Amino acid sequence: MKKVLLSGVKPTGRPHIGNYFGAMKQWVELQVSQPATDKFFMIADYHALNFIQNHEEMKQNILDVVLDYLAIGIDPTQSTIFKQSDVSAHPELAWIFDTITTMPYLMRAHAFKDAEAKSKEIGVGTFNYPMLMAADILLYDATTVPVGQDQKQHIEYARDTAEKFNRIFGDTFILPEPLIMKEVAVVPGTDGQKMSKSYGNTIPLFATDEEIKKAVMSIVTDSSGGIPKNVYEIHKLFRSQLELDRLYTEKAGKYKDLKEALIADISAFIKPLREKREQLAKDKESVLAILKAGGEKARVKANAKMEVVREKIGVKLY
Numbered sequence: 001m002k003k004v005l006l007s008g009v010k011p012t013g014r015p016h017i018g019n020y021f022g023a024m025k026q027w028v029e030l031q032v033s034q035p036a037t038d039k040f041f042m043i044a045d046y047h048a049l050n051f052i053q054n055h056e057e058m059k060q061n062i063l064d065v066v067l068d069y070l071a072i073g074i075d076p077t078q079s080t081i082f083k084q085s086d087v088s089a090h091p092e093l094a095w096i097f098d099t100i101t102t103m104p105y106l107m108r109a110h111a112f113k114d115a116e117a118k119s120k121e122i123g124v125g126t127f128n129y130p131m132l133m134a135a136d137i138l139l140y141d142a143t144t145v146p147v148g149q150d151q152k153q154h155i156e157y158a159r160d161t162a163e164k165f166n167r168i169f170g171d172t173f174i175l176p177e178p179l180i181m182k183e184v185a186v187v188p189g190t191d192g193q194k195m196s197k198s199y200g201n202t203i204p205l206f207a208t209d210e211e212i213k214k215a216v217m218s219i220v221t222d223s224s225g226g227i228p229k230n231v232y233e234i235h236k237l238f239r240s241q242l243e244l245d246r247l248y249t250e251k252a253g254k255y256k257d258l259k260e261a262l263i264a265d266i267s268a269f270i271k272p273l274r275e276k277r278e279q280l281a282k283d284k285e286s287v288l289a290i291l292k293a294g295g296e297k298a299r300v301k302a303n304a305k306m307e308v309v310r311e312k313i314g315v316k317l318y
Contacts (some may be wrong), residue, residue: 008042008143011061012051014176016202018187018195021237026146028073039079040140046084050125062143066291071277074241076290086295089302093135134158138173139302146179149186168310190219190234209267216263226252237264
């Protein structure tokens with residue numbers, strides 16, 4: 001069976017370096033290391049409806065994600081870039097999965113537990129999203145799903161769902177495997193917690209020099225030691241261990257100097273990405289053409305899978 005790789009992000013705001021080093025960097029590397037693998041990179045706009053319910057904001061966010069993908073090096077001649085809403089099979093398969101899934105099972109999902117802990121009114125989309133995510137993955141016979149460590153449960157839900165469907169209706173779906181780079185599975189934010197937009201502790205992936213400086217200077221430091229742990233953990237993403245150890249030994253206790261070194265390294269890394277993105281944004285029509293073509297390609301594969309699913313569940317009569 002040919003290997004298929006699938007991953008994606010929700011168009012809910014600017015990506016940060018945690019998104020890049022936790023998952024997106026792997027996507028670019030896999031284009032080179034696994035040229036024979038079919039690669040699908042999705043913009044999860046239906047998932048984003050749980051967070052974004054504004055017409056103009058959603059449209060802009062979707063375009064921004066396409067630009068992000070292209071700027072980091074996703075090559076549309078090697079990979080398929082598409083948006084979830086261009087493939088109607090996603091919500092169709094999610095509904096089919098709903099019919100074989102229990103509420104107690106979905107109540108174990110991290111997103112549901114987080115919402116419940118915050119005493120929020122929990123939307124059906126939030127409660128039900130693991131089934132839509134399972135559909136996202138299983139529609140394409142994905143063998144590999146690059147994710148951060150905190151996203152591993154999504155793959156477990158997809159595997160469980162595939163196994164249950166196969167038991168009920170016969171072998172239909174393969175079981176995907178997560179691909180997690182252990183050393184950068186969870187990227188720390190400026191406060192030491194996991195880097196996340198919801199925590200407000202991010203360093204944007206396409207940040208300006210001023211934004212980088214402001215974010216790095218806000219990193220929480222531990223004054224009890226010569227090495228500021230939070231600064232060091234982020235710095236590991238941009239320098240080799242040998243260079244880093246030498247720098248932090250020479251500058252032990254000099255937190256300002258170490259933060260300035262981190263600012264310089266992040267700025268040097270981000271500048272070419274930012275400039276490439278700015279150039280791509282000047283030709284919106286070409287960018288949208290890439291997205292449209294990707295949707296057409298994804299639709300062919302997903303629709304073929306749905307024909308098999310409809311046959312298995314007994315609704316295909318002609």
